[in-house]
Each structure stands twice: as C-alpha cells, then as structure tokens.
Ligand SMILES: [Zn+2]
C-alpha cells in the first residue's frame with residue numbers, strides 16, 4: 001500500500017468514447033439537432049447530414065423501429081387481454097409485471113428494445129437503453145429479468161457516477177434485507193448521494209450473489225475516484241509551487257485560474273460534485289482509503305468468481321453467453337464481462353490502474369522474495 005504510484009499520466013490511455021451530437025461521422029455539431037423520426041434516437045444537424053448518414057444508419061434504424069413497433073403491439077395486446085377487462089394493467093398492476101404471466105410478452109418486447117440500443121457507441125442510444133431498463137424495473141421492481149445487471153455500466157458510461165454508486169449500494173443493502181417489502185414502492189431505489197468514501201463492508205459474498213456486474217462496476221467507480229484524486233493531488237502540488245514563484249514576483253494570482261485547473265484534473269461527476277475535495281490540501285488519506293477498498297473489493301470478487309479479473313486482462317476474452325449460469329462459473333464471468341466491458345474501456349485509465357494494483361498485490365501474495373527484500 002505504501003509503494004509509490006506511477007505518475008498520473010501513465011493512466012491516460014485514450015479510449016474510444018460514445019459519440020454525441022450529430023450522428024454523421026466527422027460532424028461535430030452538438031446544438032440545434034433533430035431526431036431521426038423513425039428510430040427517435042439518432043440526431044442530425046441538417047437534413048443533408050441525415051441523408052448522407054442513411055447508408056450507415058439504416059440497419060440500426062430499422063432494428064430500433066421494429067423493436068419499438070413490437071413494444072406498441074404487445075402493449076395493446078396486453079390492454080386488450082380478456083384477463084384484464086376493465087382493469088388496465090398499466091394503471092393497476094405496476095410493480096407486478098412479469099409475475100403476471102400475461103405481461104411477459106410485453107416485458108420481453110421492452111427487453112428486446114433495450115438490446116436494439118446496445119453496442120452503438122452513441123450517447124443518445126445509451127440514454128435510450130437506460131430509460132427502457134428503468135421502465136422494466138418500475139414495472140417489476142424485483143427484477144426477475146436481471147435488468148439491474150446492465151444499469152450501472154450504462155450510468156458509468158454516461159458519467160452519472162453518483163447515481164451509479166447509489167444504485168449499486170441499494171441492491172447490495174436494502175434489496176438484501178430479509179424483510180424488505182417488494183410490494184411497496186416508498187423505499188425502492190431510495191438511496192441518494194451516499195458517501196462515496198464510506199467503508200464498503202456492505203459489499204460481501206452475500207451481496208455478490210446474482211450481482212457480479214454490479215460489483216465490478218463498483219470497482220470501476222472506486223478506480224475512477226482514486227485516479228481523479230491522484231491527478232488532483234498532483235495539480236495541487238504544482239499549483240502550490242507555481243503560486244509560490246508567482247507571489248514572489250507579482251503578488252497572488254487569481255484563484256479562478258487554479259479552480260479551472262483543478263476541475264480539469266477530474267473526470268468523475270461524483271468528484272466534481274464535491275467542491276470540498278478541490279480545496280483539500282491533504283488528499284493522500286482519501287486516496288489510501290479508496291485503494292484499500294479496491295484491494296478488499298477485488299479479493300471479494302475473486303472469491304466469488306475467480307474467472308472475472310483474469311478474463312478482463314486475458315487475450316482470450318469472450319463476451320456474452322447464456323443467461324442461465326452457476327455462481328462462480330465461467331458463464332457468469334462472460335455475462336458480467338459483456339455487461340461491464342465498455343464501462344471499463346471508456347473510463348480512461350481504469351483497466352491499467354486495476355492491472356497495476358493487482359500485479360502488486362499478486363507479487364506480495366505469491367512472491368516471498370519481494371517481502372524479504374522490502375524488509376531490508
Ligand atoms: Zn433512425
């Protein structure tokens with residue numbers, strides 16, 4: 001834990017991020033955009049750009065349009081179902097979907113729609129997918145379909161880190177309460193603005209059951225936070241040096257410039273939402289707390305599924321797989337990898353930091369020589 005960390009620049013491997021703004025490759029307009037009327041997701045700055053992008057967009061557009069039409073069809077079929085005569089399920093049975101058999105085709109159609117938004121590397125598509133997932137959870141809070149496993153990665157990719165933290169914490173705590181009442185909605189996903197530095201003892205073998213993707217995302221969050229703080233600390237140090245020099249020459253420089261520099265060091269919206277961190281002159285204790293949490297989190301995940309982290313760094317990584325799997329199995333790992341892969345690579349530096357942290361950990365665990373040398 002006390003070893004020197006490599007400089008923050010080492011974690012700055014650029015990774016492709018989901019696009020936003022006009023969907024035509026090469027156009028960087030982000031304002032006054034119109035939505036494609038067929039898929040209602042992709043945005044264009046002009047009619048010309050929409051036409052130009054049509055060959056590339058066509059397949060995706062039709063897929064989404066078809067999935068949407070199917071949702072509408074299933075919705076109408078459900079309302080018309082003789083089982084629900086004078087009893088609109090969308091008014092009277094929200095929270096019990098899926099358990100009521102008749103609602104399953106509709107739930108499946110929503111799940112297919114969510115799938116149609118996947119792998120598009122386009123921010124509005126991620127937002128649309130998240131919206132459908134949250135609707136599935138609203139209709140069936142107990143989440144028989146396992147939708148919660150895909151939500152945290154979407155939130156990370158949209159840089160909604162605090163919401164992501166709160167979401168994971170809720171499933172690891174409230175959802176695991178023996179007497180939690182799934183029938184009432186007042187405590188559902190009600191954790192807001194939880195402390196991101198708090199001890200994470202609520203992450204344990206019990207909370208991991210059926211939740212590998214959620215816990216892997218907690219790991220991504222912790223690394224995002226620690227990377228920001230390391231960078232922020234480096235910025236603080238250079239600012240202090242700079243201002244000492246400047247003061248000697250021309251009096252104290254304006255604070256706003258420093259504020260800008262510090263904000264520029266942070267990527268996570270959850271760190272930026274905590275202004276006290278920007279003026280904290282001793283970030284090291286917080287960095288150490290987060291790194292300790294990372295160690296214990298990675299140990300817990302390893303105990304639950306020994307395949308996940310090796311696969312994350314392994315050359316034979318395989319995504320996808322069966323939705324039915326045994327706890328700790330390679331199939332569970334593949335599913336979790338599929339759910340979390342984009343969140344890892346898009347959160348710049350998290351994979352390389354994780355690898356460094358683990359290599360160091362493995363060294364001290366398995367190579368007694370290193371410990372001996374350190375003693376001298
Ligand atoms: Zn379209």
Ligand SMILES: [Zn+2]
Pocket residue numbers: 022023024027028029044045046049
């Ligand atoms: Zn354009």
